[in-house]
Amino acid sequence: MSGFLAKLRIITLGNVHDLLDKTIDLNSPSAVRQYVRDIEDALDTMKDQAVTMAGTVRTLKREKGETDLRIKTLEGTIQHLVAAGHEDVARPKATELVRLRQQFAQADANIATAQNSANDIDSAVAKLDAKHADMVARVHELERLDQDTKAKNEAARAMTAAGKLLQGGSNISVDDVESRMRKQNDVAQERFSRALGDTAVQEDADTAAAVDNVLAEFKKPQIGW
Numbered sequence: 001m002s003g004f005l006a007k008l009r010i011i012t013l014g015n016v017h018d019l020l021d022k023t024i025d026l027n028s029p030s031a032v033r034q035y036v037r038d039i040e041d042a043l044d045t046m047k048d049q050a051v052t053m054a055g056t057v058r059t060l061k062r063e064k065g066e067t068d069l070r071i072k073t074l075e076g077t078i079q080h081l082v083a084a085g086h087e088d089v090a091r092p093k094a095t096e097l098v099r100l101r102q103q104f105a106q107a108d109a110n111i112a113t114a115q116n117s118a119n120d121i122d123s124a125v126a127k128l129d130a131k132h133a134d135m136v137a138r139v140h141e142l143e144r145l146d147q148d149t150k151a152k153n154e155a156a157r158a159m160t161a162a163g164k165l166l167q168g169g170s171n172i173s174v175d176d177v178e179s180r181m182r183k184q185n186d187v188a189q190e191r192f193s194r195a196l197g198d199t200a201v202q203e204d205a206d207t208a209a210a211v212d213n214v215l216a217e218f219k220k221p222q223i224g225w
Contacts, residue, residue, distance in 0.1 A: 016042060016124045020131060029142040032135055039132045046125045053118040060114055064107040071100050 019042050025031045074097045081090035 013120055013124055016046065016128060020127060026138060027142075029139065029146065032139050032142060036132065036135045036139060039128055039135060043125065043128050043132060046121060046128060050118065050121045050125055053114060053121055057111060057114045057118055060107060060111045064104065064111065067100055067104045067107060071097065071104060074100065 019038060022035070022038075024035045074093055078090045078093050078097060081087070081093070
């Protein structure tokens with residue numbers, strides 16, 4: 001058990017150290033994103049290993065307790081058989097007791113090894129979590145800078161276009177435009193006044209004719225007067 005745990009610990013932690021020591025281009029959003037994905041994959045694996053190792057520690061402690069109980073039970077049985085003069089029957093049980101005591105003595109070493117591995121893996125998970133948070137923040141910062149750069153470039157292009165438009169109209173005088181529009185307004189006013197005058201003359205002529213007609217009616221001889 002201890003050899004397997006030690007090997008697992010070396011392989012697992014070795015992969016983590018390689019990942020943490022990996023050199024990446026921190027100015028490349030794509031490289032940082034890939035590194036974040038690698039860390040997330042490693043975190044999933046390490047968290048599974050941490051649970052497995054914690055479960056192993058729990059199992060070893062439980063088995064140690066069970067072994068201790070079997071030892072005590074077997075010791076009582078052997079003592080009873082020897083006291084009753086059945087040493088030949090007690091001998092095989094004594095052999096089993098030797099094996100159980102050896103197993104019990106090794107249990108502490110196995111538990112210590114598993115606990116150390118569990119602690120190391122938990123520590124590696126904490127380091128990976130911290131690195132993951134740092135890299136995610138880095139990605140967000142790079143994305144913010146990228147968006148800010150694009151926004152400023154767009155604003156610069158818009159301002160350049162506006163500047164060219166203003167420069168293109170710089171030879172146009174506002175005073176000249178106003179003067180030309182006032183002249184056009186004067187001409188329009190004169191046209192309007194003349195048209196209004198023609199209408200007034202026509203109305204006066206019509207009125208005069210109507211008045212003449214009324215007066216002519218009164219010039220006719222009136223019957224009975």
